[in-house]
Amino acid sequence: MTRTPARGRTALAAATLAVATTLACLTAAQPATAAESTLGAAAAQSGRYFGTALAGGRLGDSTYTTIANREFSMVTAENEMKQDATEPNQNQFSYASGDQILNWATSRGKRVRGHTLAWHGQQPTWMQNMSGSALRSAMINHVTQVATHYKGKVYAWDVVNEAYADGGSGGRRDSNLQRTGNDWIEVAFKTARAADP
Secondary structure (H helix, E strand, C coil): CCCCCHHHHHHHHHHHHHHHHHHHHHHHHCCHHHCCCCHHHHHHCCCCCCEEEECHHHCCCHHHHHHHHHHCCEEEECCCCCHHHHCCECCECCCHHHHHHHHHHHCCCCEEEEEEEEECCCCCHHHHCCCHHHHHHHHHHHHHHHHHHCCCCCCEEEEEECCECCCCCCCECCCCCHHHCCCHHHHHHHHHHHHCC
């Protein structure tokens, strides 16, 4: 008998609970006669979508892709559209991994949500070492370039991710982006809209 490590059991239990909770909510919201065979179809009955994050490195796993294709109507790239993946070196953009997720999803009729254009996490090293107006200009350029590349191909963007501090303080997170000025969030959204309305 193979033993699953405690961390794996905990992750499996959390995932099982999340799916069970989602199923319970979807079931409770639907009339008994409107049962659907997939989570995506059940969500669609009430005008919602049911999505998942996909990792490009797992697209060769048939079990992974079979479940993703069958159950979900929306896909978000797990890491492939984040700053460190799309602009590993300043002004050198790389879209191959994000495009892989996009192409997999759209060829199967799924919508794609872009994630994420501006975030304090997963910044490339060159961006982590910037501040002030140089960082703000780099953020604007990044948002413009990435949103333009995916213009009309994704239905929505997570333009800014985790701008507020964890723990219920309600305040903004202290990050290098926040230190470029209180309007950095507004600037990111306006820039994204200009690049891909």
